[in-house]
Amino acid sequence: MELPFAESWRIKMVEPIRPSSRQEREQWIRDCHYNVFQLPAWQVYIDLLTDSGTGAMSDRQWSAMMMGDESYAGARSFFKMKDTITRLTGFGYVIPTHQGRAAENVLFSALVKEGDVVPGNSHFDTTKGHIESRKAKAVDCTIAESRDTQLEHPFKGNVDTEMLDRVISENPDKVPFIIVTITNNTAGGQPVSLENLRQVRRVADKYGKRVIFDSARFAENAYFIKTREEGQANRSIKEIVRDMFDLADGMTMSAKKDAIVNMGGFIATRHEDWFEGAKRFAIPFEGYLTYGGMNGRDMEALAVGLDENTEFDNLHTRIHQVQFLASLLDEYGIPYQRPAGGHAIFVDASKVLTNVPKEEFPAQTLTVELYLEAGIRGCEIGYILADRDPVTRENRFGGLDLLRLAIPRRTYTDNHMRVIAAALKNVYDRRESITRGYVITEEAPLMRHFTVKLAPAEQ
Numbered sequence: 001m002e003l004p005f006a007e008s009w010r011i012k013m014v015e016p017i018r019p020s021s022r023q024e025r026e027q028w029i030r031d032c033h034y035n036v037f038q039l040p041a042w043q044v045y046i047d048l049l050t051d052s053g054t055g056a057m058s059d060r061q062w063s064a065m066m067m068g069d070e071s072y073a074g075a076r077s078f079f080k081m082k083d084t085i086t087r088l089t090g091f092g093y094v095i096p097t098h099q100g101r102a103a104e105n106v107l108f109s110a111l112v113k114e115g116d117v118v119p120g121n122s123h124f125d126t127t128k129g130h131i132e133s134r135k136a137k138a139v140d141c142t143i144a145e146s147r148d149t150q151l152e153h154p155f156k157g158n159v160d161t162e163m164l165d166r167v168i169s170e171n172p173d174k175v176p177f178i179i180v181t182i183t184n185n186t187a188g189g190q191p192v193s194l195e196n197l198r199q200v201r202r203v204a205d206k207y208g209k210r211v212i213f214d215s216a217r218f219a220e221n222a223y224f225i226k227t228r229e230e231g232q233a234n235r236s237i238k239e240i241v242r243d244m245f246d247l248a249d250g251m252t253m254s255a256k257k258d259a260i261v262n263m264g265g266f267i268a269t270r271h272e273d274w275f276e277g278a279k280r281f282a283i284p285f286e287g288y289l290t291y292g293g294m295n296g297r298d299m300e301a302l303a304v305g306l307d308e309n310t311e312f313d314n315l316h317t318r319i320h321q322v323q324f325l326a327s328l329l330d331e332y333g334i335p336y337q338r339p340a341g342g343h344a345i346f347v348d349a350s351k352v353l354t355n356v357p358k359e360e361f362p363a364q365t366l367t368v369e370l371y372l373e374a375g376i377r378g379c380e381i382g383y384i385l386a387d388r389d390p391v392t393r394e395n396r397f398g399g400l401d402l403l404r405l406a407i408p409r410r411t412y413t414d415n416h417m418r419v420i421a422a423a424l425k426n427v428y429d430r431r432e433s434i435t436r437g438y439v440i441t442e443e444a445p446l447m448r449h450f451t452v453k454l455a456p457a458e459q
């Protein structure tokens with residue numbers, strides 16, 4: 001008999017979690033105005049709010065922390081981290097930052113100015129925020145296939161290179177760089193193929209432009225290249241990673257994802273002028289160049305995490321779990337962005353809660369229903385997150401309305417996946433009876449989803 005799949009690790013330390021009663025949850029969700037960001041974490045049973053900083057470190061990472069060198073300047077831990085990054089990516093210049101958005105802030109302060117145009121594939125919220133706050137424009141050039149959740153496509157995160165070419169040819173002097181997000185979080189944790197990265201490079205070279213990878217989930221991207229792209233199956237993750245970064249000029253990194261640390265990030269590049277430019281902002285914003293907002297011990301853990309998570313077994317265990325959850329949803333007929341992405345399942349709420357009008361936020365309604373059902377905290381990636389149009393102040397209903405179930409790395413077991421799927425099925429089975437959603441009672445002008453207050457729409 002063929003042996004079944006099992007995780008490539010065993011568990012050495014556990015953290016208790018506790019289910020709650022429906023009655024308790026009804027009170028708690030009312031108390032937080034139907035916004036799950038406002039829930040204290042102890043009121044959550046299975047937390048799928050994000051895969052960012054929520055992973056479990058390995059014994060090797062924890063033991064590396066004991067070796068942290070906390071010297072203000074020139075800490076040994078910095079060089080260990082830098083050497084690991086250079087070995088994996090080929091980038092010789094490295095600046096630590098406290099997380100991914102800080103890397104964006106520092107690098108973009110040097111590179112982005114008013115009136116610029118920055119093309120890319122579904123810029124992450126903070127990336128877009130750091131572009132728009134500098135009065136520049138982020139142009140989304142993701143392939144159109146990404147917007148049809150039911151369409152199967154192996155690399156739904158890809159850049160539409162014809163559109164990219166057009167955007168640059170129309171703004172030849174305004175494009176400071178192209179940014180490619182790997183994997184493409186907003187489109188559903190969808191990967192970008194090596195071939196597509198090569199095409200992006202060709203377009204960049206045609207116009208003499210540089211390319212940045214937003215690399216939060218670059219290792220998961222390499223896993224998909226290995227398992228889905230022709231000719232890549234027999235290559236190691238580390239070889240593929242190097243091929244990917246050979247096509248870029250620099251990277252911003254949220255180490256909270258694929259380096260499996262709770263906090264941390266960095267900028268890396270092969271260009272001295274970018275390094276010199278970023279240096280000027282790194283020191284006042286983040287700290288001296290060899291710590292940039294990180295403890296020595298955290299840089300040690302980051303270095304080990306990067307090495308571990310660019311090994312096939314670790315990634316295979318992780319993606320296998322996401323795909324296991326997807327297979328259960330398939331069994332129950334629950335629609336999500338297909339195929340399953342690297343770090344999360346994105347349930348297509350507009351196809352589930354068809355009786356809830358878009359003005360009453362179906363994905364947010366589904367998020368609340370799943371919490372009420374089983375204490376599971378997902379996250380709306382939909383009409384609330386989309387904010388209002390900056391000019392008309394109307395809600396933006398143009399994009400997808402999704403419930404993201406982000407799976408933390410090495411944190412939950414497949415039994416938790418079974419609970420998540422069963423809870424969703426229960427909500428799905430009574431979807432016809434859910435006819436009303438929520439209305440906004442209070443909101444911030446920008447990034448409203450973190451603090452928005454909601455109330456049930458009149459019954």
Ligand code: F0G
Binds near residue numbers: 255265
């Ligand atoms: N880029 C991508 C693709 C991201 O997904 C994130 C964060 C960032 C940049 C910013 O990094 O949080 O370290 O400052 N994504 C988290 C999420 C918050 O839940 O998807 P950060």
